[in-house]
Amino acid sequence: MNPVIARITYRALLGRRRVLLLALLPVVLLLLAVAFRAGNGTDTATLLDHFGVTALLPLVALIVGTGVLGAELEDGTAIYLLATPTPRSTIVTTKFVVAAVMTVVFTAVPEFLAGIIAFPDRTRLSIAYAIGTAVGAVVYVAIFIALSVATRRAMAVGLIYVLVWEGLLASFVSGIGVLSVQQYSLSVAHALAKAGDEVPATVSLPVAIPMLLVVIVAATRLAIDRLSGYRISGEPG
Amino acid sequence: MTTLQLTAVSRWYGNVVAVNDITMTIGPGVTGLLGPNGAGKSTLLHMMAGFLPPSNGTVTIDGEPTWRRPKMYDVVGLVPEREAAYTFLTAREFVEASAKLHRLSDPQQAAQRALATVELTDAADRKLGTFSKGMRQRAKVASALVHDPQVLLLDEPFNGMDPRQRLHMMDLLMRLADAGRTVLFSSHILEEVERLSDIVQVVVSGRLAASGDFREIRRLMTDRPHVFTIRSTDDRRLAAALMGAQHTAGVSIEGGVLQVHAADFGSFTHALAATARDHRIGLREVIPADESLESVFSYLVRR
Numbered sequence: 062m063n064p065v066i067a068r069i070t071y072r073a074l075l076g077r078r079r080v081l082l083l084a085l086l087p088v089v090l091l092l093l094a095v096a097f098r099a100g101n102g103t104d105t106a107t108l109l110d111h112f113g114v115t116a117l118l119p120l121v122a123l124i125v126g127t128g129v130l131g132a133e134l135e136d137g138t139a140i141y142l143l144a145t146p147t148p149r150s151t152i153v154t155t156k157f158v159v160a161a162v163m164t165v166v167f168t169a170v171p172e173f174l175a176g177i178i179a180f181p182d183r184t185r186l187s188i189a190y191a192i193g194t195a196v197g198a199v200v201y202v203a204i205f206i207a208l209s210v211a212t213r214r215a216m217a218v219g220l221i222y223v224l225v226w227e228g229l230l231a232s233f234v235s236g237i238g239v240l241s242v243q244q245y246s247l248s249v250a251h252a253l254a255k256a257g258d259e260v261p262a263t264v265s266l267p268v269a270i271p272m273l274l275v276v277i278v279a280a281t282r283l284a285i286d287r288l289s290g291y292r293i294s295g296e297p298g
Numbered sequence: 299m300t301t302l303q304l305t306a307v308s309r310w311y312g313n314v315v316a317v318n319d320i321t322m323t324i325g326p327g328v329t330g331l332l333g334p335n336g337a338g339k340s341t342l343l344h345m346m347a348g349f350l351p352p353s354n355g356t357v358t359i360d361g362e363p364t365w366r367r368p369k370m371y372d373v374v375g376l377v378p379e380r381e382a383a384y385t386f387l388t389a390r391e392f393v394e395a396s397a398k399l400h401r402l403s404d405p406q407q408a409a410q411r412a413l414a415t416v417e418l419t420d421a422a423d424r425k426l427g428t429f430s431k432g433m434r435q436r437a438k439v440a441s442a443l444v445h446d447p448q449v450l451l452l453d454e455p456f457n458g459m460d461p462r463q464r465l466h467m468m469d470l471l472m473r474l475a476d477a478g479r480t481v482l483f484s485s486h487i488l489e490e491v492e493r494l495s496d497i498v499q500v501v502v503s504g505r506l507a508a509s510g511d512f513r514e515i516r517r518l519m520t521d522r523p524h525v526f527t528i529r530s531t532d533d534r535r536l537a538a539a540l541m542g543a544q545h546t547a548g549v550s551i552e553g554g555v556l557q558v559h560a561a562d563f564g565s566f567t568h569a570l571a572a573t574a575r576d577h578r579i580g581l582r583e584v585i586p587a588d589e590s591l592e593s594v595f596s597y598l599v600r601r
Binding site for chain 2: 063065066069072073076136137138140141142143144145146147148149289290291292293
């Protein structure tokens with residue numbers, strides 16, 4: 062963790078136009094929560110899972126995860142970090158920590174608020190979903206940072222993973238849940254919720270925890286390796 | 299003394315050969331890497347700067363490879379060509395960040411010194427986003443100089459600079475070279491390289507076309523046949539007169555256009571004026587047909 066890189070990353074992220082999207086998405090969730098409350102909605106899964114864990118979480122993580130390092134590699138500013146003796150592992154882990162904190166702030170916090178707004182008597186469930194979301198945020202950003210160093214199309218690849226793999230295939234093929242960050246989040250939320258609370262998790266916690274740790278470590282190592290061998294491309298000039 | 303050594307270096311992208319079997323040694327002083335756009339200068343510079351592995355051969359600084367070795371930035375400073383910058387940082391914050399990333403013991407003082415070197419002290423607390431291209435370029439140089447590197451690599455540092463900024467930058471690079479630093483910059487503009495460099499490496503189509511003292515290369519470039527397109531008050535009579543003149547290698551009139559092949563650039567231009575005067579022919583236009591840098595280079599390559 063390097064404070065100079067952390068500060069620059071944080072300011073760069075909040076300075077980009079995508080920060081508007083970051084702010085907008087949680088606001089939509091909170092508005093939905095208000096609508097739920099007004100309509101006396103009881104379907105917790107629709108709000109906290111479908112809109113929170115399934116939609117808000119991966120989108121915010123994708124914006125932040127590809128924004129902290131990939132955007133700097135793309136616009137050329139990352140060169141000022143890379144042309145220093147700073148270990149590449151320090152750069153990646155710093156970016157990871159900043160991205161994880163930002164994503165938790167923009168997903169787990171509104172998830173919790175949405176829960177207590179829509180279902181005031183289900184605080185425990187709201188906390189469970191918020192913690193599940195926070196865990197998912199950490200795993201997602203690790204993946205998206207690695208993607209953003211490995212490919213210039215990180216945003217597209219990330220969207221395909223979220224929409225096609227997690228969204229579409231996982232609902233047809235049950236085994237895919239083992240490789241779905243969304244399911245890790247739900248698994249954690251399920252474990253923390255009270256018995257009888259409906260959290261639709263398909264992966265058990267003893268499977269989810271080791272899997273998500275493996276994913277975080279593997280993605281981070283991949284990102285460090287790719288950044289160590291970062292090439293300035295472009296036309297041979 | 300720090301030496302940058304390239305040995306039999308090639309770099310290709312798929313089927314495209316960007317750099318072809320180049321060997322060169324770069325030591326203290328200013329070295330100009332000269333070549334037309336697309337010649338492979340940036341590719342070479344990226345390999346020297348550790349941002350591209352050679353497909354073949356080795357690129358080393360004091361015997362250590364540059365690729366995948368972040369520690370080498372302790373002795374190397376890089377000024378990239380791209381204009382990108384952290385526009386939300388002030389020049390001071392930007393240079394101080396670089397000082398901290400180089401783990402300098404007194405980053406504030408180092409930044410202050412680097413900003414003074416590029417004469418940005420007055421604008422140090424303005425955001426980079428408000429800077430002109432030339433000022434931004436100087437901030438980039440300050441950031442690359444903050445740890446007082448032995449080797450400074452600059453990719454097209456004069457692009458987008460006005461003449462005054464250009465002179466200032468040239469002066470700065472010369473001062474660094476006088477202090478024993480190894481300074482290498484790339485350029486496609488002959489005059490920049492001529493004014494600044496002790497040593498020139500001319501790269502054309504990925505190959506090292508010429509290498510060494512600039513005066514020597516300049517002589518090769520000027521003492522060579524040139525083609526001139528000439529318009530005069532009487533092209534046919536001038537053609538006939540030039541046929542007999544010394545330093546004329548050949549004369550042709552095709553489609554009403556008089557072209558003269560001169561055997562030597564300097565003496566021909568003198569002889570042409572004298573011949574025209576002696577025959578009372580007015581010269582309307584004398585255009586060196588192949589004065590573009592590319593043709594100079596291709597000439598060098600053929601030699």
